[in-house]
Amino acid sequence: MTEAVVTINHLQKKFGKFQALKDVTLTVNAGEVFGFIGPNGAGKSTTIRTLLGILKKSGGEATIFGQDVWTDAVAIHKRLAYVPGDVYLWPNLSGGEVIDLFLKLNGQKHSPRTDELITKFKLDVTKKCRTYSKGNRQKVALIAAFSTAADLYIFDEPTSGLDPLMEEIFQQEVLALKDAGKSVLLSSHILSEVERMCDRIGIIRDGQIIETGSLADMRQLSRTQITVTTTQSAGALAALPAVHGFKQTDQHATFAVDSEALGEVMTALAPLGVKALQSTPPTLEDLFLRYYNQKEVGSNAQH
Amino acid sequence: MRNTKTAQTGLLLRLYLRRDWLKIGLWWLGLVGLMAGAAAKFDGLYGSQQAMASIITTLKTPAMVSLLGPFTANKPYTVADVYAAEMMVFMGLFVAMMNIYFGVHSSRADEDSGVSELIRAHAVGQHASLWASLLELILINGLAGVLEALGLQAAGMTGSNAAGNWLFGLGLAAFGLMFGLFTLLVAQISDSSRGATMLSYLVLGVLFIARMGTDVQNPDYTWWTIYGWIEKLDIYGQNNWLPVIYMLALTAVVAVITFVLSSRRDLGAGLLPQRKGRQFASRWLQGPLSLIARLERISTIVWLVALFILGATYGSIFGTAGDLVKTNPAMAQLIGAAATKTANQTLVLQFANKLALIFVVLATIPGLITLLRLNRDDSKGYFEQLHAKAISRLRLYLSFSAFGLIGAIVAFALGIYGMDVAGAAAMGHNAIDLTRFMRAFWGFTPALIVTFGITACLVGFLPRWQNIAWLIPAYGFFSLYLGSMLDLPKWALRLTPYGWVNAVPVHTINWGTAGWMTALGIVLIGLGYLGYRRRDLLTN
Numbered sequence: 001m002t003e004a005v006v007t008i009n010h011l012q013k014k015f016g017k018f019q020a021l022k023d024v025t026l027t028v029n030a031g032e033v034f035g036f037i038g039p040n041g042a043g044k045s046t047t048i049r050t051l052l053g054i055l056k057k058s059g060g061e062a063t064i065f066g067q068d069v070w071t072d073a074v075a076i077h078k079r080l081a082y083v084p085g086d087v088y089l090w091p092n093l094s095g096g097e098v099i100d101l102f103l104k105l106n107g108q109k110h111s112p113r114t115d116e117l118i119t120k121f122k123l124d125v126t127k128k129c130r131t132y133s134k135g136n137r138q139k140v141a142l143i144a145a146f147s148t149a150a151d152l153y154i155f156d157e158p159t160s161g162l163d164p165l166m167e168e169i170f171q172q173e174v175l176a177l178k179d180a181g182k183s184v185l186l187s188s189h190i191l192s193e194v195e196r197m198c199d200r201i202g203i204i205r206d207g208q209i210i211e212t213g214s215l216a217d218m219r220q221l222s223r224t225q226i227t228v229t230t231t232q233s234a235g236a237l238a239a240l241p242a243v244h245g246f247k248q249t250d251q252h253a254t255f256a257v258d259s260e261a262l263g264e265v266m267t268a269l270a271p272l273g274v275k276a277l278q279s280t281p282p283t284l285e286d287l288f289l290r291y292y293n294q295k296e297v298g299s300n301a302q303h
Numbered sequence: 304m305r306n307t308k309t310a311q312t313g314l315l316l317r318l319y320l321r322r323d324w325l326k327i328g329l330w331w332l333g334l335v336g337l338m339a340g341a342a343a344k345f346d347g348l349y350g351s352q353q354a355m356a357s358i359i360t361t362l363k364t365p366a367m368v369s370l371l372g373p374f375t376a377n378k379p380y381t382v383a384d385v386y387a388a389e390m391m392v393f394m395g396l397f398v399a400m401m402n403i404y405f406g407v408h409s410s411r412a413d414e415d416s417g418v419s420e421l422i423r424a425h426a427v428g429q430h431a432s433l434w435a436s437l438l439e440l441i442l443i444n445g446l447a448g449v450l451e452a453l454g455l456q457a458a459g460m461t462g463s464n465a466a467g468n469w470l471f472g473l474g475l476a477a478f479g480l481m482f483g484l485f486t487l488l489v490a491q492i493s494d495s496s497r498g499a500t501m502l503s504y505l506v507l508g509v510l511f512i513a514r515m516g517t518d519v520q521n522p523d524y525t526w527w528t529i530y531g532w533i534e535k536l537d538i539y540g541q542n543n544w545l546p547v548i549y550m551l552a553l554t555a556v557v558a559v560i561t562f563v564l565s566s567r568r569d570l571g572a573g574l575l576p577q578r579k580g581r582q583f584a585s586r587w588l589q590g591p592l593s594l595i596a597r598l599e600r601i602s603t604i605v606w607l608v609a610l611f612i613l614g615a616t617y618g619s620i621f622g623t624a625g626d627l628v629k630t631n632p633a634m635a636q637l638i639g640a641a642a643t644k645t646a647n648q649t650l651v652l653q654f655a656n657k658l659a660l661i662f663v664v665l666a667t668i669p670g671l672i673t674l675l676r677l678n679r680d681d682s683k684g685y686f687e688q689l690h691a692k693a694i695s696r697l698r699l700y701l702s703f704s705a706f707g708l709i710g711a712i713v714a715f716a717l718g719i720y721g722m723d724v725a726g727a728a729a730m731g732h733n734a735i736d737l738t739r740f741m742r743a744f745w746g747f748t749p750a751l752i753v754t755f756g757i758t759a760c761l762v763g764f765l766p767r768w769q770n771i772a773w774l775i776p777a778y779g780f781f782s783l784y785l786g787s788m789l790d791l792p793k794w795a796l797r798l799t800p801y802g803w804v805n806a807v808p809v810h811t812i813n814w815g816t817a818g819w820m821t822a823l824g825i826v827l828i829g830l831g832y833l834g835y836r837r838r839d840l841l842t843n
Contacts, residue, residue: 015839054690055839074695082691086843088684090598091495094580101584101594105692110583128580130495141688154691 003030005065005152005183006051012059013046013207020046022207024060028152028185033178035198036187039292043207044187045085048156051185052082064152078106081145085157085187087137089129095140096125102144114147120169134161146173153177154185159193171197191284203291210291215284222282222290223256226265231273240265251275310428315435319409323439326408330401331447337781338394338471339454341789345386346461348790355380358788360631362388366624366654369515369617370784372534373522381462387471387538389788395533396511398447398479403503405443406486409436411496414571423570433487433565437558440483448476467539470547474536477550481529482507484557491564494573501602508609512616519620529553591694591702599673603710606669610662610714614721617658621722622729625651648735652809655722657784659743659808660801662718663751664780670711670751671758671772677703677835678766684843700832708755708828712748719744739808746807749820753800754779756827763834766841775799800824 006028013021021043028034038044049055051062053073062069064076089098099118100110118125121139129137138161145153155174159167167190174197177184188194194201195215202212211218223244228234234253238246242261247254257265259282269277282290320327349355361367362374362385372392376384410433413419419432428434452472455463485506490499510530517524517531525531532546568574588597596603625647627635635643677700680686689699719740727734758772765771779799786796796802803820805813 049842052691054687054842056837074693077691078693080691082688084684084687086684088687088843090680090685092598094582096582097580097584097588097597099584101588102688102692104584104589105689105694107693126579126582128577131577144688 004028005030006034006063006185007066008047008051008060008062010060011047011050011057011062013043013050013055014058020207021050021058024204024207024209026202026209026212028183029200030183031178031181032199033174033184033186033197035194035201036185036204037189037191037194037201037288038204042204044204045156046207047204048082048154048185048187051154052077079151080154081106081148081150081152082154083138083141083145083156083158085160087134087141089132089137089140091130092128094126094128095123095132095136098129098140099125099144099147103148106148106150108148111147114143117143117147117173121166135163135166138162139166142170142173146177150182152183152185156187157189158186159188159190167193191288195284203287205291218287219281220259222259222287224259224262224282225254225256225280225286227252227254227278227280228269228274229253229276230269231275234269234272237265237268240268308428308430309434310426310431312428312431312434312438315422315427315431316438319435319439320442323405323408327405327443330404330443331450334394334397334401334447335450335454337397338390338451339458341390341785342386342455342458342460342463344789345382348788349382349385350461355382355385358385364624364630364650365519365620365626366650366657368518369620369624370657372514372531373518375522375534375537376540381539383460383462383464383467383539386460386463387467387540389785391471391533391536391538392514393785394475395478395530396507398444398475399482399507401447402440402444402479402483403486403500403507405440406436406483407490407496407499407503409439410487411490411493411499415496419570429566430562433562436487437484440480440487444476444479444483447479448472448474451475462539464539466542470536470542470544471538474533474538474547474550477547477554478533481550481554481557484554484561488557488561488564491561491568492574494575494577497602498573501605505605505609508613512613515616515620519623591689591699592706595673595676595703595706598676599669599706599710602672603669606666606710606714607717610666610718611721613665614658614662614718614723615725616721617654618722618725618727619729621651621654621726622731624654625730625733644733647733649809651726651730651735652739653806655726655740655743655808656806658722659719659747660780660783662722663715663747663801664776666711666715666718667751667754667776669714670707670755671776673707673710674704674755674758674762675769675772677762678769678841681841682843686840687843690840696836697832700835704755704759704828704831708752711751711755715748715751716744742808742810742812745812745817746804747801749817749824750779750800750804752824753803753820753827754824756824756831757800759828759831760834761831763831763836763838766838776801 004027006026008024008026011021011024012019024043024047026034036044036047046055050057051064051069053069056070065079067076069076099114103110103114121143123136123139123143129140132140138158142158145155159170162170171193174184174186178197186194186198198215200212200214201218203210211221229251230253231251233248235248237243237253237255242258242265244256349358359374359380362371368374371389374388376388413432422432449472452469455468455471456465486499486503489502489506493499493502510528513528514525514530517528518534525534532549535543535546537543564574587593623629627643627646627650638646723737723740754775757775758769761769761772779801782791782796782798783801800820803816805816
């Protein structure tokens with residue numbers, strides 16, 4: 001299962017003098033859900049729009065199914081479904097018309113599956129699009145995408161206007177796609193969503209991919225938060241290079257440890273008479289904050 | 304807060320003016336430049352007795368009356384009388400268009416984009432934005448009127464006087480404001496800025512056609528057409544201020560109704576009921592071509608029907624227009640019955656040349672709207688998902704340009720056809736063959752294609768500047784409608800493709816010109832695609 005569906009190599013995109021994408025390199029493999037995360041304005045949507053052939057790259061390479069995203073756009077799009085972050089629909093068409101149109105444009109038809117999704121997402125398809133709220137427009141796009149038989153699904157912050165119930169349905173549907181062996185590229189800010197569904201994630205900041213890998217890999221690269229109660233003073237630990245943000249009140253000490261040096265610190269801790277120890281692996285939020293702010297994650301210790 | 308309903312009106316007004324100052328300035332420049340520029344030229348044009356006599360004969364023909372309004376001045380005629388007769392109705396059209404533009408721009412358009420919602424969420428009165436729009440219109444029109452009057456003063460045409468100059472300027476101001484208020488009213492009724500613009504132009508069109516009809520039949524009835532009030536100012540003659548009072552009174556009444564309606568409706572919704580949509584797409588809605596047809600369905604039908612009706616309306620006065628015995632009995636007697644028949648037909652054909660120009664410019668409009676949608680819908684985000692479908696840019700581009708171009712050509716043909724049908728009925732045994740009128744169709748259609756091609760290049764290469772395309776029909780209309788009377792130099796008439804066409808249907812079609820113009824237009828459309836293919840699409 002290591003066949004690459006999306007391959008992006010040193011992709012660059014300039015808008016005039018502004019370099020929106022500096023160096024984007026990532027791979028989405030067949031059958032995996034890839035989480036694409038990063039702060040606002042980091043280049044997520046620009047990357048996705050370049051993948052869709054809406055924007056023309058300034059440098060690097062991008063292929064989907066081994067075909068160039070610019071020259072072979074039509075061939076690629078036959079096997080792809082996409083939901084943008086902000087869905088805008090022609091105000092004078094009804095939701096039902098738009099869904100059917102989107103299916104037909106890919107040579108597909110309104111199917112029982114479409115009806116099932118309409119019921120699931122509780123959408124009144126007879127309303128004109130101008131009367132839809134943001135969440136309802138999002139549903140139109142989601143229903144059209146999920147009922148399209150495709151090999152690759154691209155979602156750009158798809159749940160930003162959905163209520164929690166609908167978000168749950170969205171997650172179920174994505175997991176169902178995953179079970180069916182489809183590939184998914186999911187850009188999102190909802191970390192629980194990414195944590196629950198994604199096999200691997202890529203973090204983008206300022207137009208550069210700064211980290212890709214599985215969540216487990218990334219945790220490895222991050223720090224574990226330790227709260228410990230000892231009989232003797234743990235003050236000496238503060239001097240260890242792998243220990244960050246050390247704080248001590250009486251016998252309680254809290255600090256963050258570089259995950260790879262955990263063993264070493266535990267060895268130093270053992271002779272101090274450990275009465276209680278709590279270790280918290282980094283959450284995605286911690287990873288996020290760490291990568292988003294380029295600064296040192298000294299704040300970790302303040303938890 | 305003193306009055307909660309109008310709180311922050313002043314602030315909003317300043318915001319609107321800051322946002323629109325450049326557009327307002329350009330409109331002012333156009334209006335005042337047109338009026339003062341023409342006024343400065345008129346002494347040279349109609350200074351001699353001969354020139355004066357000849358233009359007055361022309362202005363009194365039914366054809367010219369239908370286009371420009373009746374010539375009502377009393378002897379001795381002055382240059383200023385001719386100026387007022389030629390410019391009044393025409394300038395009225397321009398200021399009405401300006402007001403429709405700003406009226407929609409500062410009311411409905413903001414609601415569509417959601418800006419109004421943000422504004423209303425602040426400590427801003429319920430009626431503040433409507434008040435601000437109203438005040439903006441008053442300012443735009445009032446100052447435009449003052450500037451126009453000063454321009455006329457500066458031009459110092461023979462026979463003009465301060466009273467007439469100020470009445471001209473302020474009369475136009477009141478007239479414009481009245482249409483501005485019609486637009487604000489319509490903006491409450493319809494549920495989108497597009498709908499509001501269309502409905503406003505419909506009102507303008509109906510009133511204009513009504514004025515035309517009464518002017519040709521019996522100018523006294525023109526009082527009932529509202530549009531005709533502008534003629535009744537009788538500038539440089541009686542200088543009648545009564546119509547200004549009518550205009551302002553009607554403006555006030557419409558304003559009151561507008562405020563009442565505005566407080567009765569929800570923000571972002573219209574008063575016309577929202578119909579339920581289809582549950583499924585029709586079998587027919589399959590791809591980009593049927594999509595654009597579906598999106599433009601209603602407006603396309605409206606344009607086609609409107610052009611046919613306009614054509615028929617003008618055609619219906621061919622009987623009168625082509626009656627030399629009535630309009631110039633001395634001449635008719637001089638040349639005899641047989642020659643009179645030919646002369647009559649020539650008169651009609653000359654009139655048809657001007658009409659064909661009006662039709663072709665009007666028919667260009669829906670075509671350009673469709674073509675410009677390629678970028679407009681992109682920048683609104685409507686197309687984002689479409690681009691992720693198995694639809695090539697070529698197919699999308701071709702669908703839109705083909706639908707726009709064919710729609711425009713059919714609309715033009717219907718205008719000519721309407722003119723022919725009604726013209727034949729009005730002229731009886733003197734009727735002119737459809738093939739003669741079709742010369743105008745074959746002659747002007749290539750110009751339409753070239754205009755379309757230039758626009759396509761703008762769409763492809765300069766998407767952010769694509770609205771410049773509107774200058775072509777606007778200037779083409781102005782230069783050929785009034786150009787001969789203003790004695791514009793030849794190069795100024797040839798700035799737009801419409802000016803490259805010879806005087807069809809009076810003369811035969813110049814197939815050489817038609818051929819290369821059509822080819823040029825098609826090449827330009829192809830070139831536009833090359834630009835569209837290789838660039839980033841606009842995104843929301």
